[in-house]
Amino acid sequence: MTAKRIVSVLAHRLAILAYVAFALFPLYWLLKVSVTPNKLLYSEGIKMWPSRTSFEHFEFVLKHSEFPTFFKNSLIVSGSTAVIVTMLASLAGYALSRFNLRGKFWIVALMLLTQMFPLVMLVAPIFKMLSPLGLTNSLTGLVIVYTAFNVPFATFLMQSFFDGIPKDLEEAAMIDGATQFVAFRQIILPLTLPGIAATLGFVFTAAWSELLFSLMLISGNDAATFPVGLLSFVSKFSVDFGQMMAAGVMALVPACLFFLLIQRYLVQGLTAGAVKG
Amino acid sequence: MQNGNPDDGFTCSPQWRISTRPTAAKKHLADALAPYLYSAPALILIVTVMLVPLVLGISYAFRDIQLLNPFSGGFVGLDHFRTLSQDQNFYRALRNTLWWTGWSVLLQFVFGLILALLLDKPFFGRAIVQALVFLPWAVPSFLAGLNWAWLFNPVVGPLPHWLFAVGIMSEPNNILSDPQLAMWGPIIANVWWGIPFFAVTLLAALQAIPRDLYEAASIDGAGPVQRFISITLPFLAPTIAITVLLRTVWISNFADLIIVMTNGGPADRTQIVASYIFTQAFKRLDFGYASAIALVLLVLLITYSMLIVVLRQWLLSKD
Known part of the structure; x- marks a missing residue:
């Protein structure tokens, strides 16, 4: 009995170990190649760790490439999108959670519809709409598009956080004479701060990762976001693996930071859309 | 207008406050409008940036719209759909979409379920392990694609050499340039990237199962x-059904990994419908034809979603 137990515990730990290895190996390899000096890159191609490490690739990418610009553009776009979406979604989520909205069914249906159809359908019409307004090749254009794409999901997410706060709180405040908006801003919003942080994290990650619309809408280097810059770098200098992977590590850092922020809310976030459906 | 709504604060507002506030009639109007003011900014944005382009896109499907041709823009009726019905690349993309979606969903689900079952047992360091195995979810999709493309590249990646060493491949080649095998590249990247989603969702469902059921069953000798089979699966079934069905729609439209890793090649062997639409719009700048393909895809997805709704009703009515 005990022997059987030991075997089953051992098998469990080994399986966990296999999963961890599978999840981390690609990222480990990215890091490994990014610190491998060019001279060793080909001679020690598939060794697990190079005999000598250097940060020459990072130095080159930071000093002699346009990646700092791409990085800054991506930060601006993702940061603005996250802040604007969270503001709009807090308001709309609060309305869905607290008011007896007439037409609530249609609002929810509209938001669900936007989650169902393939966004790639919108690539051409959005380009046509933004181009006469001068919003192609512009960070503002990207922020507008990303904000619209992320608002429905963020609204459902915020609504689920508001639903978890008892109504008595603002009712008490309103009996004391506060308007509903004051009660919302001064009592309810501070209580949902963790939810707000989670929404910020989700939207930031989504905007940081978006590929198709940034490829379509951005063509110049000045307004290029990280994915656009990295892909054009890959197609131009496809042999500078060390530099490409150093740039890749740079793209990974903000995403991982925000992941740590939202890790706790992953379940709630990933299921918010599905549950409402 | 809905007056007397207990939530709006109007009915409970004490009279002595009124002097410091707008007149009662104005306040009444403001209260009635308030819910719409809260949701208006979000709704206006969604309508202008998603709904209007959706309708425009549907109209493009019946027009000749080429970005580089200033004389285009005319109404062409069903011409695009006639071309589409003869387009062998489109049929291949449809078959590839089934292959891509089927294998991705199946493998993500199986490995996600196993991971959820493993994480359901308490063990030392579970919180850290959970953070580590869910990390791929945080990796931007373009980076996940590039990262796996590099792993498959025999110059800097170890995978071809390992596959060669264990005898699966006769030469350490890049599978992304082999027409027979190329699709497995994006599928493997997608499985790596998507396991956390299934694991998280199924883990949440697993933890909602009452523990005493298991104790009672083991006392009875199960x-x-x-x-x-008799406790876990029946409890998970609704979550599994909904997650798999919704995820299927999502993955069938998920073109990022393919565009980054193979761009549809070699010889269109990895082109799925979503990446085909993107290629038509992005490379050939033929917005009309791209929108026609998109419309067909939309109709297929709506049909599939109707099936989900019917199935869901059936599942709910069974309980």
């Missing part, structure tokens, strides 16, 4: 396999 083994682990029997407990899994």
Whole structure:
């Protein structure tokens, strides 16, 4: 009995170990190649760790490439999108959670519809709409598009956080004479701060990762976001693996930071859309 | 207008406050409008940036719209759909979409379920392990694609050499340039990237199962396999059904990994419908034809979603 137990515990730990290895190996390899000096890159191609490490690739990418610009553009776009979406979604989520909205069914249906159809359908019409307004090749254009794409999901997410706060709180405040908006801003919003942080994290990650619309809408280097810059770098200098992977590590850092922020809310976030459906 | 709504604060507002506030009639109007003011900014944005382009896109499907041709823009009726019905690349993309979606969903689900079951047992360091195995979810999709493309590249990646060493491949080649095998590249990247989603969702469902059921079953002499089949699976079934069905729609439209890793090649062997639409719009700048393909895809997805709704009703009515 005990022997059987030991075997089953051992098998469990080994399986966990296999999963961890599978999840981390690609990222480990990215890091490994990014610190491998060019001279060793080909001679020690598939060794697990190079005999000598250097940060020459990072130095080159930071000093002699346009990646700092791409990085800054991506930060601006993702940061603005996250802040604007969270503001709009807090308001709309609060309305869905607290008011007896007439037409609530249609609002929810509209938001669900936007989650169902393939966004790639919108690539051409959005380009046509933004181009006469001068919003192609512009960070503002990207922020507008990303904000619209992320608002429905963020609204459902915020609504689920508001639903978890008892109504008595603002009712008490309103009996004391506060308007509903004051009660919302001064009592309810501070209580949902963790939810707000989670929404910020989700939207930031989504905007940081978006590929198709940034490829379509951005063509110049000045307004290029990280994915656009990295892909054009890959197609131009496809042999500078060390530099490409150093740039890749740079793209990974903000995403991982925000992941740590939202890790706790992953379940709630990933299921918010599905549950409402 | 809905007056007397207990939530709006109007009915409970004490009279002595009124002097410091707008007149009662104005306040009444403001209260009635308030819910719409809260949701208006979000709704206006969604309508202008998603709904209007959706309708425009549907109209493009019946027009000749080429970005580089200033004389285009005319109404062409069903011409695009006639071309589409003869387009062998489109049929291949449809078949590839089935292959891509089917294998991705199946493997993500199986490995996600196993991971959820493993994480459901308490063990030392579970929180850290959970953060580590869910990390791929945080990796931007373009980076996940590039990262796996590099792993498959024999110059800097170890995978071809390992596959060669264990005898699966006769030469350490890049599978992304082999027409027979190329699709497995994006599928493997997608499985790596998507396991956390299934694991998280299924883990949440697993933890909602009452523990005393398992105790009662083991007292009655049920083994682990029997407990899994008669307790775990029935409890998970609704979550599994909904997650798999929704995820299927999502993955069938998920073109990022393919565009980054193979761009549809070699010889269109990895082109799925979503990446085909993007290629038509992005490379050939033929917005009309791209929108026609998109419309067909939309109709297929709506049909599939109707099936989900019917199935969901059936599942709910069974309980």
